Amino acid sequence: xxxxGPGAEFDLxxxxxxxxxxxxxxxxxxxDAAVLRDGVVLTVDLSIEDVHFRRAWLDAEEVGWRxxxxxxxxxxxxxxxxxxxxxSLAVPEADAADAALRLATGVRNAAEHAGCALLGGDLxxxxxxxILDIVGVGRAQRPVLRSGARPGDALFVxxxxxxxxxxxxxxxxxxxxxxxxxxxxxRPLARIAEACWLAERASLHALLDxxxxxxxxxxxxxxxxxxxxxxxxxxxxxxxxxxxxxxALDVALSGGEDYELxxxxxxxxxEREREAFERxxxxxxxxxxxxxxxxxVRLRSASGAERPLAAGGFQHFTTENR
Amino acid sequence: xxxxGPGAEFDLxxxxxxxxxxxxxxxxxxxDAAVLRDGVVLTVDLSIEDVHFRRAWLDAEEVGWRxxxxxxxxxxxxxxxxxxxxxSLAVPEADAADAALRLATGVRNAAEHAGCALLGGDLxxxxxxxILDIVGVGRAQRPVLRSGARPGDALFVxxxxxxxxxxxxxxxxxxxxxxxxxxxxxRPLARIAEACWLAERASLHALLDxxxxxxxxxxxxxxxxxxxxxxxxxxxxxxxxxxxxxxALDVALSGGEDYELxxxxxxxxxEREREAFERxxxxxxxxxxxxxxxxxVRLRSASGAERPLAAGGFQHFTTENR
Numbered sequence: 001x002x003x004x005g006p007g008a009e010f011d012l013x014x015x016x017x018x019x020x021x022x023x024x025x026x027x028x029x030x031x032d033a034a035v036l037r038d039g040v041v042l043t044v045d046l047s048i049e050d051v052h053f054r055r056a057w058l059d060a061e062e063v064g065w066r067x068x069x070x071x072x073x074x075x076x077x078x079x080x081x082x083x084x085x086x087x088s089l090a091v092p093e094a095d096a097a098d099a100a101l102r103l104a105t106g107v108r109n110a111a112e113h114a115g116c117a118l119l120g121g122d123l124x125x126x127x128x129x130x131i132l133d134i135v136g137v138g139r140a141q142r143p144v145l146r147s148g149a150r151p152g153d154a155l156f157v158x159x160x161x162x163x164x165x166x167x168x169x170x171x172x173x174x175x176x177x178x179x180x181x182x183x184x185x186x187r188p189l190a191r192i193a194e195a196c197w198l199a200e201r202a203s204l205h206a207l208l209d210x211x212x213x214x215x216x217x218x219x220x221x222x223x224x225x226x227x228x229x230x231x232x233x234x235x236x237x238x239x240x241x242x243x244x245x246x247x248a249l250d251v252a253l254s255g256g257e258d259y260e261l262x263x264x265x266x267x268x269x270x271e272r273e274r275e276a277f278e279r280x281x282x283x284x285x286x287x288x289x290x291x292x293x294x295x296x297v298r299l300r301s302a303s304g305a306e307r308p309l310a311a312g313g314f315q316h317f318t319t320e321n322r
Numbered sequence: 323x324x325x326x327g328p329g330a331e332f333d334l335x336x337x338x339x340x341x342x343x344x345x346x347x348x349x350x351x352x353x354d355a356a357v358l359r360d361g362v363v364l365t366v367d368l369s370i371e372d373v374h375f376r377r378a379w380l381d382a383e384e385v386g387w388r389x390x391x392x393x394x395x396x397x398x399x400x401x402x403x404x405x406x407x408x409x410s411l412a413v414p415e416a417d418a419a420d421a422a423l424r425l426a427t428g429v430r431n432a433a434e435h436a437g438c439a440l441l442g443g444d445l446x447x448x449x450x451x452x453i454l455d456i457v458g459v460g461r462a463q464r465p466v467l468r469s470g471a472r473p474g475d476a477l478f479v480x481x482x483x484x485x486x487x488x489x490x491x492x493x494x495x496x497x498x499x500x501x502x503x504x505x506x507x508x509r510p511l512a513r514i515a516e517a518c519w520l521a522e523r524a525s526l527h528a529l530l531d532x533x534x535x536x537x538x539x540x541x542x543x544x545x546x547x548x549x550x551x552x553x554x555x556x557x558x559x560x561x562x563x564x565x566x567x568x569x570a571l572d573v574a575l576s577g578g579e580d581y582e583l584x585x586x587x588x589x590x591x592x593e594r595e596r597e598a599f600e601r602x603x604x605x606x607x608x609x610x611x612x613x614x615x616x617x618x619v620r621l622r623s624a625s626g627a628e629r630p631l632a633a634g635g636f637q638h639f640t641t642e643n644r
Contacts (some may be wrong), residue, residue, distance in 0.1 A: 034441040036405060036459070040362050042441065044457055046410040050449045083358060088368040088410075088455045119356040119364065122455075127372045133410045133444075133455035135366055137358070 033078050033136070033143075040083075041138040043074035049129035057171050060099045062186040063130065064106025070211065071136035072114045072190035073259040077209040078145075079199035080138030082192060084119035085111045088133040090126035103132060114192055144199050149206035149225035149264035153291040156270055158191055158261045158283050161214055162242030165255020169245065181241030188259040194281050195261055201273050206264040213254040214288070215309045217262055218297045225264070228294030231309065233301050237286045253299075253309070264291050355400050355458070355465075362405075363460040365396035371451035379493050382421045384508040386428020386454065392533065393458035394436045394512035395581040399531040400467075401521035402460030404514060406441035407433045410455040412448035425454060436514055466521050471528035471547035471586035475613040478592055480513055480583045480605050483536055484564030487577020491567065503563030510581040516603050517583055523595050528586040535576040536610070537631045539584055540619045547586070550616030553631065556624050559608045575621075575631070586613050 033043035047067035049055060058066070068085055075082050087107050091100050100123065108118045119137065149155075163184025170177035177185070191209070198204055206221050214236070218229045231253070238252040245251055267287065274285050289300075298306045355365035369389035371377060380388070390407055397404050409429050413422045422445065430440045441459065471477075485506025492499035499507070513531070520526055528543050536558070540551045553575070560574040567573055589609065596607050611622075620628045 034406070034408065036362075038360065040358075040459075042364075042408060042457065042459060044408045044410050044442070044444050044455070046412055046444050046446045046453070046455065048412055048446060048448060048453070051412070051447050084356070086356065086364060086366045086457070088366050090368055090370055090373070090453075120366070122366050122368050124368045124370060125373050126370060127451050129449050131368070131370070131412075131453055133366070133368065135364065135408070135457050137364060 033074050033080070033138070035078065035140065035143050039139050039141050039143070041075060041078050041080040041136075041140050041143060043071055043136040045070040045074065045134050045136075047132045047134070049131070054171070055130070058186050060102035061106035061109070064103040064132065065110045065187060066106075066185070067132040067134050068107040068110035069188045069190045069259060070257075071134040072110060072192060073188075073209040073211065075136045075138040076190050076192040076195040076261065077207055078138065078140050078143040079195045079204070079207060080140035080143060081196065082111070082114050082116035083137045083139055084116045085137070086119050086135040087121035088124075088131075089121060090124045090131040092126050092128065095130070096125075099130070103130065107132070107134065110190075114190055142199070144195075144204045144207040144263070146206050146208050146221050146224035149221050149227050149229075149291045151227055151291055151293045152266070153205055153264040154267035154270065154287050155218065155221075155229060155231070155262065155264050155289040155291060157210065157214065157237065157286055157288050158194055159258065160237045160239040160284065161210065161258050161260065162248065162252035162255045163239035164188065164257045165213075165251045166239065166241040166245060168255075169251070178241050181239070184239065184241065184258070188257065190259060191261045191283075194277070194283065197277065197280065198261070198263065198273075202265050203269040204263045204265050208262055210258045210260045210262050211256055213256045214262065215253040215297060216256075218289070221262070221264060222295060222297055225291070226295070228292045229289055229297045230292055230306065231289040231297060231299050233299055235286060235288045237284060237288070355396050355402070355460075357400065357462065357465050361461050361463050361465070363397060363400050363402040363458075363462050363465060365393055365458040367392040367396065367456050367458070369454045369456070371453070376493070377452070380508050382424035383428035383431070385452065386425040387432045387509060388428075388507070389454040389456050390429040390432035391510045391512045391581055392579075393456040394432060394514060395510070395531040395533065397458045397460040398512050398514040398517040398583065399529055400460065400462050400465040401517045401526070401529060402462035402465060403518065404433070404436050404438035405459045405461055406438045407459070408441055408457040409443035410446075410453075411443060412446045412453040414448050414450065417452070418447075421452070425452065429454070429456065432512075436512055464521070466517075466526045466529040466585070468528050468530050468543050468546035471543050471549050471551075471613045473549055473613055473615045474588070475527055475586040476589035476592065476609050477540065477543075477551060477553070477584065477586050477611040477613060479532065479536065479559065479608055479610050480516055481580065482559045482561040482606065483532065483580050483582065484570065484574035484577045485561035486510065486579045487535075487573045488561065488563040488567065490577075491573070500563050503561070506561060506563065506580070510579065512581060513583045513605075516599070516605065519599065519602065520583070520585065520595075524587050525591040526585045526587045530584055532580045532582045532584050533578055535578045536584065537575040537619060538578075540611070543584070543586060544617060544619055547613070548617070550614045551611055551619045552614055552628065553611035553619060553621050555621055557608060557610045559606060559610075
């Protein structure tokens with residue numbers, strides 16, 4: 001079993017999956033997804049009202065889209081091609097007609113946007129909250145895990161970080177977010193084509209999608225790969241919607257659910273593909289740090305001073321940050 | 323897309339899956355599970371507190387076991403060999419340590435009992451109810467669908483029906499169920515080995531697992547296969563725990579979640595294997611009716627009189643029967 005980063009949530013997952021010995025699995029519990037021997041990749045993501053989203057923030061189709069992207073992004077994190085999604089949906093009886101259909105439409109739209117289909121599902125009554133659980137099914141001949149980062153690799157991210165967190169910050173303060181922050185939260189994109197492109201060309205050693213926030217997710221790579229990671233404060237690509245916040249860097253480091261890619265690879269392999277990547281996808285590729293010997297994640301300031309970085313990502317059982 | 327039986331829940335599923343065009347799927351939405359072209363079988367089942375179970379009725383391990391069997395039974399319904407389960411689990415913060423672990427232990431025990439493993443999962447905070455969503459992954463070279471029943475086939479079930487419903491009846495009346503009724507509800511078994519054995523030897527034309535109740539599930543086969551089904555009232559194998567109820571036959575016909583198999587096959591193919599089956603598995607095999615031309619499900623009494631049977635199974639959005 002791959003080692004996970006710190007945090008109460010991960011301790012629990014570690015405990016309850018301990019002892020599982022998948023006889024037909026190439027990659028067991030602990031990575032972004034399970035991989036069967038023939039390259040079938042499986043992942044599952046729960047989205048629950050008032051834990052992962054609020055009904056006042058999003059319309060039902062956006063809730064479905066966003067829940068689906070969480071699963072599709074886990075496939076991207078393995079450099080897998082999506083085959084399809086399964087949707088388990090629970091809504092109160094009063095929402096059974098319209099809302100359920102709009103939720104499912106959002107899921108189907110996200111699947112189709114990613115080039116796959118809604119394969120089936122389960123629909124049931126909820127005693128209260130909207131509940132969506134989405135299974136992502138993909139295929140990867142050479143899945144990229146979290147565990148292959150090596151000292152000397154550089155750490156990169158796609159896109160810009162903190163946009164979704166800026167939207168949540170605004171809503172929680174009773175304001176409507178800026179349109180680009182709202183879009184980052186409501187209409188994220190799973191970086192599937194980007195991940196497969198990079199996996200083919202850039203010798204990726206470790207890959208995941210940024211769901212917990214860069215600080216927490218870098219800790220996952222560090223723990224799984226048995227290495228340390230140094231992030232460069234000046235290099236973090238802060239989303240414009242977060243840039244004006246007084247704690248912009250913290251928001252970019254610990255705001256979850258950006259669904260951008262984060263990967264470790266030899267710097268020169270990535271640098272020689274950067275221009276083609278950015279031209280192809282219209283998406284920035286930024287070196288944010290280095291993989292070093294050791295353990296944990298440190299943040300290096302412009303002056304060169306380093307401090308250990310608490311993971312600080314989204315921990316369902318330790319914080320109330322949604 | 324396979325046509326489903328009647329009922330508001332199924333209308334909704336039909337609507338929200340309409341238009342899905344699985345590019346990599348041999349069997350699309352509507353059967354017990356989705357089947358990818360290479361025989362990978364996928365199914366998903368939600369279990370929500372106060373919808374599918376009550377915490378006062380079962381201990382956490384039993385809740386996990388039962389939720390896992392619902393998924394494993396869907397694999398049995400395709401004559402698939404299980405590869406593994408994925409578990410999405412949400413519990414309130416206070417239950418994050420002990421209850422979550424016991425729920426997951428129940429799931430893992432059910433997986434191991436069925437010869438497969440827990441491959442991974444997702445754990446999150448619930449705003450209230452315990453929520454389990456379980457993905458079943460299996461393999462079937464020749465999956466048996468719901469849609470192949472032909473006029474002239476006989477309809478069979480394994481085991482005895484109504485035990486789980488008898489337990490629910492007792493709990494709802496404020497009594498503790500008889501031990502065998504309680505066991506039928508709390509510790510059902512997925513008939514996987516039985517389904518694979520029958521699929522190899524008995525020319526099964528249509529197969530499903532009894533989750534909605536025989537009346538409703540026979541209607542699924544009838545609708546998917548474009549045939550009628552006549553059930554023989556005298557032949558229904560009523561579970562001993564239900565036999566003493568004043569409406570024993572109704573309980574056996576419409577009580578859901580027995581997780582026995584129901585299949586259509588040429589009578590003579592099944593009859594010549596019956597003795598070996600019953601000896602092998604210690605489980606009764608009962609002919610409960612016939613497949614005929616037409617549509618819908620009818621119940622034939624001992625006198626030969628027939629009446630249409632309302633599906634009457636578990637419909638989450640039309641009844642409050644849990």
